[in-house]
Amino acid sequence: MWYVTTTDAFLADCRARLAFDLLTNTWNPVVLWALREGPRRPVELRERIGGISSKVLTETLRRLRYNGLVTRRTPPDTPSAVEYGLTPLGRTLLTPIDAFGAWAFEHGDEVMAAQEAACRPTAAEHHSPSHSPATPASSLRQNQA
Amino acid sequence: MWYVTTTDAFLADCRARLAFDLLTNTWNPVVLWALREGPRRPVELRERIGGISSKVLTETLRRLRYNGLVTRRTPPDTPSAVEYGLTPLGRTLLTPIDAFGAWAFEHGDEVMAAQEAACRPTAAEHHSPSHSPATPASSLRQNQA
């Protein structure tokens, strides 16, 4: 990812790509979202998110801290504990992320339907018999539900 | 990524994760964005986007087609050409993506500032001399500008 200068204002802009890079990471948006309601301890985060290992969570949080989106503080009352929370900057990211959440709720079914339709060619499709492209039927799927 | 059922409505919802998975890919959002103004041919896409190889572009487009976000058609006037465009469903994704673009323009500088600040500890920081955590100073950065 090396930020070429083109004529397109959005695609060429470093900051735009930077925002995408923030998203591009598997756990970044999920963790940010999990912090939306307030500071949380790692254990809470892990059980709220589900499917994330302790190591990866730590890495993700450190990355987010590095980018100024997350704070780490050890509450004075229980010095052994740790709490992660959103910075003001991180909080501003919730709006765009929320937009995606809303989109998912609205159109998620359509995506899944499209995926299924793509798998089963509906049999109404007359394909040149010798030329069946034989799409590997994998590596297209984004996730393995 | 295996979709655990927790109490959190958003994190547990398969469709929400699905939307994140759509974003999580490096080139998906960029390509979608590049198609925002109308159908484009692969060459155009490559020069508009910049830094994407022919192979990866093809893969990305196929993936997006698989998810019902992009159409591929060969225009009747020039049967040798190919054009990719957004489906109605794909078009709906532009809104959330746009939200991120807007965020990037507004807060991109702050992120970069935070990164710099994290690199240079500003010298005002009194760190326990023997305990310098020696953070690897890499693998935190999302991109290598």
Add this chain to the structure above:
DNA sequence: CAGGATCCCCCAAGATACTG
């Protein structure tokens, strides 16, 4: 419980070369 250190796997993405 927090989180560092290690080892390992796998796949997205790059480079290159070839077909239509």
Add this chain to the structure above:
DNA sequence: CAGTATCTTGGGGGATCCTG
């Protein structure tokens, strides 16, 4: 120019063990 086929690699992410 569009797309495929190989080969290769970097690094994200899982598993496991070990410390404070």
